[in-house]
Amino acid sequence: MSSKHMPSSSRKSAPADTAQATVGEAAAAAAPRNLLVPVTSLVALAALALTLWVMQAQLGGASLWTALIAPQPGNLHQMILHESALPRLAITLICGAALALAGAISQQVLRNPLAEPMTLGIFPGAYLALGVAAIWAPAWLAHQRELIALVGGGLAMLLVFALAWRQRLASLSVILSGMIVSLYCGSLSLALAISHFQLLTGLMIWGGGALDQQGWHASIALLGRLVVACGAIYLMRRPLALFEAGESTAQGLGVSLMRTRFAALGLAVALTACVVAAVGVIGFIGLAAPTLARLAGARRLQQRLIWAPLLGAALLWLTDEIVQAIAVSGVFGSQLIPTGTVTSLIGAPMLLWLLRQLKSRPDLTADARDNTAFFRHDRPVRLIVGLAALTALAVAGSMLVRRGLDGWGLVSASQFTALAFWHVPHTAAAVAAGIMLGIAGVLVQRMTGNPIASPDLIGVSSGGALGIVAAVFLMAAPGPIGLFVSCLAGSIGTLLFLVWFGHRGRYAPERLLLIGVAIGALFQAVSGTVTASGDPRAALLLNFVVGSTYYVQPIVAAIAVVIALIGLGVAPLLANWLELLSLGEDTSRSLGVHIDVARLATLLLAALLTATSTLLVGPLSFVGLMAPHIARSLGVCRARHQLLAAAAIGALLMVLAQWSGNLLMFPNEMPAGLMAALIGGPYLLWSLLKRRRAPATVDG
Structure with a gap:
């Protein structure tokens, strides 16, 4: 029948049917494929193949079927397979x-x-x-x-x-x-x-x-x-x-x-x-x-x-x-x-x-307000001098007050002279680590605009620790220089990854923190695997994990002090950049800041300080988070003053952590890095609990 003899209703419905068919075909083509059975079967078959191979290797030539169904009482391999492997x-x-x-x-x-x-x-x-x-x-x-x-x-x-x-x-x-x-x-x-x-x-x-x-x-x-x-x-x-x-x-x-x-x-x-x-x-x-x-x-x-x-x-x-x-x-x-x-x-x-799949995130502008001082100290220089004096007093106390078999007491002159070769490098290492973590914490927080960031919390320290793991297991006999270079490479690589990822995500603060926590979890998994392997080099790795200064040599402590002094001298020179970077990328660029140059300089200094401190006190201490926060809560708001105040506070916290670790568990020692983490953890939880309620926003 020709189209002119076709009923009008049929002629009208034909294009609709054609369009419906086209839409149906497009929907069928766009529908996601169901791969549940193939994926599950592939994983299960791979596991089954490995299972059979492992069982045959464990049986040592004995019958697999007999071991599965009715193991012979006198055959140890079959009994182990039946009562343990299955x-x-x-x-x-x-x-x-x-x-x-x-x-x-x-x-x-x-x-x-x-x-x-x-x-x-x-x-x-x-x-x-x-x-x-x-x-x-x-x-x-x-x-x-x-x-x-x-x-x-x-x-x-x-x-x-x-x-x-x-x-x-x-x-x-x-x-x-x-x-x-x-x-x-x-x-x-x-x-x-x-x-x-x-x-x-x-x-x-x-x-x-x-x-x-x-x-x-x-x-x-x-x-x-x-x-x-x-x-x-x-x-x-x-x-x-x-x-x-x-x-x-x-x-x-x-x-x-x-x-x-x-x-x-x-x-x-x-x-x-x-x-x-x-x-x-x-x-x-x-x-x-x-x-x-x-x-x-x-x-x-x-x-x-x-x-x-x-x-x-x-x-x-x-x-x-x-x-x-x-x-x-x-x-x-x-x-x-x-x-x-x-x-x-x-x-x-x-x-x-x-x-990458998460779109919603909380608005952290309230966090920034909560973590910024509500007042500005009138005389920040005098405050910084007072913090430095308090740190010096804590250093003197850690060297002069002791706990022995006869209880608490003061160290005599002869005892101090006899133990100086051991106690002075350890205390110097703790002071240097605290200074470096305090400065690095300010650098990272200002660079990312993240009020709850720190080198250890965003994974920079863990990245450096992964570099140490690589050096320990890839080098025949890594010395202090080799460990330091590997740790520095790991820290720089992690910071570069954070900057790249942060640029793609517009530096959403909690995304950066989650990356760091994931890197930290990866390091804990690597260290756990190495420790469980029974390799004798795992003992060296454990010292880095817990952050013990017990094995710090005098030459290493001296190098750490020099690097800490370099950080104290160089970091204030970046103060103007840090002030502008914390305002946001667009504002900083409009004010004439070369963003890439400023960020690279800040990144390299933060990586150097973080890598050195990681070698001394391990990858997790929370000092890099606490020191800048305490400085802000004391009213130190300008970048240059905050850097110096955070350095003094970081040194004070690390000395107190080492001192309390030596005294509380006498005659044993609680490592300084771990003791600092135990002190800093409640502070971090408290800072999160006090945040104001903020509406969820959408990441573009």
């Missing part, structure tokens, strides 16, 4: 599924793609609680391990929410608070390990995420808890799904957001506590599995609740088999690296990559 495989799958499920529901109720037990502080809090119980309540640890971990993880998460509450639980604010709580809990755990080394040696090895098993009881118990949690999540599936429509829509449909959110997070804490109690800390599986499930095509919550646990089980299975394959190959000798440290090596770079 339970290890089972608990690996269960832990991976539990952590992925905890991460999926946390991300759903917080609307935050970076939420998971590690970034929310649950893991470090649970581990710290177990360490405290192991020292002061060992009977509880033997019978109430899961309850202790649950309480510790829950308290840590509540602290995270308290820190982020004034920012209305904005995504970056929650993760930043969680990572800071994680850092401080890690510092406390390390302090406990040093002060009670004999009691916590086994807990330290186990806490790295060791999946070794000696039977099926742990796997069966954890599987029962996972089934109960799955049942509870199934009952909550509809309220949880409504979070995707937005909070206002969910409230309009009668969902109690607060009750649902805390119920879901309570389940996440419970799952995490069970995993910690069973195998220790295994980080970032709860971040990786839901993210991969979403990227592979799991767009709806119901899909992620199924595929995220499957992917989590497969990912942890593959990671653990890689660890066992490395152990079988003998790369690290007879030592078996804890699986949890390897997951952190993978998860920290993933955290950096996922930062």
